[in-house]
Amino acid sequence: MMKIRCVVERITYQNPENGYTVLKTRVKGYEDLVTVVGNLLEVNAGSVLLVEGNWKVDAKYGRQFTALSWEETLPATLYGMEKYLGSGLIKGIGPKFAKRIVQRFGMDTFTVIEDNIALLIEVPGIGNKRIQMIGESWERQKEIKNIMLFLQEHGVSTAFAAKIFRQYGNESIRVVKENPYRLADDIWGIGFKTADTIAGKMGVSKEAFVRLRSGIMYTLGELADEGHVYAGKEQLVQKACGLLEAEEPFVVMTLDQMIKDEDLIREVNQVEAIYLPPFYFAELGTANKLRKLMDRPAQDRLWVQLMKARKESGKENLSVDVSGVEQYVHMEYDEIQVNAIRQAAVSKVMVLTGGPGTGKTTTTRGIITAFRMYGLKILLAAPTGRAARRLSEATGLEAKTIHRLLECKPPEGYQKTEENPLEGDVLIVDECSMIDILLMNSLLKAVPESMRLVLIGDIDQLPSVGAGNVLRDIIDAGCFPVIRLERVFRQARESRIIMSAHRINRGMMPDLSNGRNTDFFFLQKEQPEDAVSEIVSLVKNKLPGYYKIPPASIQVLTPMQRGVAGATNLNLVLQEALNHESDGLRRSGFIFKLQDKVMQIKNNYEKEVFNGDIGFVESVDMQNRTLTVSFDGRSISYEASELDELVHAYATTIHKAQGSEYPVVVMPVLMSHFCMLQRNLLYTGITRAKKILVLVGTKKALAYGIRNITVTRRNTMLKERLEGSVS
Numbered sequence: 001m002m003k004i005r006c007v008v009e010r011i012t013y014q015n016p017e018n019g020y021t022v023l024k025t026r027v028k029g030y031e032d033l034v035t036v037v038g039n040l041l042e043v044n045a046g047s048v049l050l051v052e053g054n055w056k057v058d059a060k061y062g063r064q065f066t067a068l069s070w071e072e073t074l075p076a077t078l079y080g081m082e083k084y085l086g087s088g089l090i091k092g093i094g095p096k097f098a099k100r101i102v103q104r105f106g107m108d109t110f111t112v113i114e115d116n117i118a119l120l121i122e123v124p125g126i127g128n129k130r131i132q133m134i135g136e137s138w139e140r141q142k143e144i145k146n147i148m149l150f151l152q153e154h155g156v157s158t159a160f161a162a163k164i165f166r167q168y169g170n171e172s173i174r175v176v177k178e179n180p181y182r183l184a185d186d187i188w189g190i191g192f193k194t195a196d197t198i199a200g201k202m203g204v205s206k207e208a209f210v211r212l213r214s215g216i217m218y219t220l221g222e223l224a225d226e227g228h229v230y231a232g233k234e235q236l237v238q239k240a241c242g243l244l245e246a247e248e249p250f251v252v253m254t255l256d257q258m259i260k261d262e263d264l265i266r267e268v269n270q271v272e273a274i275y276l277p278p279f280y281f282a283e284l285g286t287a288n289k290l291r292k293l294m295d296r297p298a299q300d301r302l303w304v305q306l307m308k309a310r311k312e313s314g315k316e317n318l319s320v321d322v323s324g325v326e327q328y329v330h331m332e333y334d335e336i337q338v339n340a341i342r343q344a345a346v347s348k349v350m351v352l353t354g355g356p357g358t359g360k361t362t363t364t365r366g367i368i369t370a371f372r373m374y375g376l377k378i379l380l381a382a383p384t385g386r387a388a389r390r391l392s393e394a395t396g397l398e399a400k401t402i403h404r405l406l407e408c409k410p411p412e413g414y415q416k417t418e419e420n421p422l423e424g425d426v427l428i429v430d431e432c433s434m435i436d437i438l439l440m441n442s443l444l445k446a447v448p449e450s451m452r453l454v455l456i457g458d459i460d461q462l463p464s465v466g467a468g469n470v471l472r473d474i475i476d477a478g479c480f481p482v483i484r485l486e487r488v489f490r491q492a493r494e495s496r497i498i499m500s501a502h503r504i505n506r507g508m509m510p511d512l513s514n515g516r517n518t519d520f521f522f523l524q525k526e527q528p529e530d531a532v533s534e535i536v537s538l539v540k541n542k543l544p545g546y547y548k549i550p551p552a553s554i555q556v557l558t559p560m561q562r563g564v565a566g567a568t569n570l571n572l573v574l575q576e577a578l579n580h581e582s583d584g585l586r587r588s589g590f591i592f593k594l595q596d597k598v599m600q601i602k603n604n605y606e607k608e609v610f611n612g613d614i615g616f617v618e619s620v621d622m623q624n625r626t627l628t629v630s631f632d633g634r635s636i637s638y639e640a641s642e643l644d645e646l647v648h649a650y651a652t653t654i655h656k657a658q659g660s661e662y663p664v665v666v667m668p669v670l671m672s673h674f675c676m677l678q679r680n681l682l683y684t685g686i687t688r689a690k691k692i693l694v695l696v697g698t699k700k701a702l703a704y705g706i707r708n709i710t711v712t713r714r715n716t717m718l719k720e721r722l723e724g725s726v727s
């Protein structure tokens, strides 16, 4: 084993999945650039590294230095200093100024910046404003370097240093030393495992209360990510023991203490359920409010008139006359649709559900028309921006995202609450299958008791990303009127996408024959590698050529994140094929370049961008290490350390595409995805396509997915609470 000191000239290759990196570096005594390979995800061009490892000769690439461990140091040569300063790490200095500064101050460069920064004024082109910027950035880098050093000493990669610094500032090291598990609570992207590694190196014992507590919290969080609102006690203890490698009695004791401390809530009914408090209160709140809404009368003109007429006539089935509505919207409704409109007129809470093309939108328009005839004030909402926009286009009325409807303002949160409720007579919410228990509770809190509620959604789609199975629980509880639309109308029958979705939903194979004038294609590819090449050629050439559309309007949806035909790899190959920009900002092995299609993967209330929003990189500032993304024309800027909120979106998982629709969808369906292939996943993926759908893969995989209905049960008690069997 030996050590070399090198300056990173450029990063040639990085694999974000496993961290494998190839660097071209300059090493003293070597004429040519030296190739260094290994797990070096977090390095920047210009960094000076002390790398420990061995020389090896690769059959294809020749002599290389294989890194086993490495640390970053400040450069000690003129060349290194210039590279370091010009790398973009220090705001206000790019390659040009780096050269000038080093030319002027030589080996004293860093001492000058450190002790006497005002002297930079002697460098042509540098003014006081820039000096101030450089000074601040230098200090920040120094502090980040200290944290990095500290983290490296404790065996953690440097990726999180900037984030830790942003959260705690100069207190960073103190906080981490005091309770490293706080990192997992406070910082998005740092999980229990990372915090636990730090704690382990710091000598925190395996049985320490802080450790067990954090592990239990993490396990509950993981179960919530899988969709569970609560954990069965046994399930939780077992899972936590596995994670913590701790004896069961210690975990049980910790759990009991946490319940005593009211960190967690235990409820014993049919099972011993352990809740994280927000989930418990959300489930309880949702159930109580829905029951209350059901019990209280509305106060609008339509309600008052109908109830009066019912009372006077003694007829229970009196409702609105739908023929007036039909005349107004120029549509003849079928029996179930008429029923839906009549039911809406006499309901405080109701559910409208159905698959694609069954007339949910058309019926909603009818319901809205009936309400408007009686002067009701209508509010429209949907969980995502795109779903809200679609609802708005379909109804001609303003529709908001639930976040906007509730006037979400960080950091205080929702402005619309029980104390400051929504104003209106009726709230109609679309795409309700996407609403998780926390969001549903927040929404219902803001609904006054006299307001009507119409919930619309397709129950056969994937359930919400967040915890709960809210729409299904509400339907299954049997306490609310539910109208199920099943007939597919003529126009929709012509769409093979829609007909295939319905067949899949009934467990049948779709018709896979290809022909002209169709919207549904199946391309047989056995091997994932072949499927990927086909997808690239479809997105880059074939579909744009045939349909005269830009590649950016084509969305690749895939069942999985990992693997050859998973979202990560597809993004890498599609980026390479579609984006020819040579450079960009790097983060964890990904490179964000001008024009890249990207997706925000976290709700960021400050920036007002939300999980699932798709945009395009519209500028990259290598000097200041920032970039801006245009989300539907709105420019949002990101610092390099915030780039883990973005992923490339040439391809996304079907889960992430819930609630969105795209004109053209390309979707791999391969046995290599077998663990994810499920009927509701395929159904959701296929129904995202509005004009063209191309499946690439094997019939076997498609058939397997269609048969697979082992939808994992989610732990929720909402249905029981609504029924009244659990209070």
Ligand SMILES: Nc1ncnc2c1ncn2[C@@H]1O[C@H](COP(=O)(O)OP(=O)(O)OP(=O)(O)O)[C@@H](O)[C@H]1O
Pocket (backbone or CB within 6 Å): 331, 332, 333, 334, 337, 354, 355, 356, 357, 358, 359, 360, 361, 362, 363, 488, 489, 490, 491, 492
């Ligand atoms: N009563 C009806 N008579 C004739 N056509 C109808 C009727 N109801 C709906 N349709 C037609 O069926 C098609 C699908 O209806 P609609 O768009 O309302 O369905 P949807 O359930 O909202 O579909 P998706 O979920 O795919 O958006 C439309 O072309 C619509 O005009």
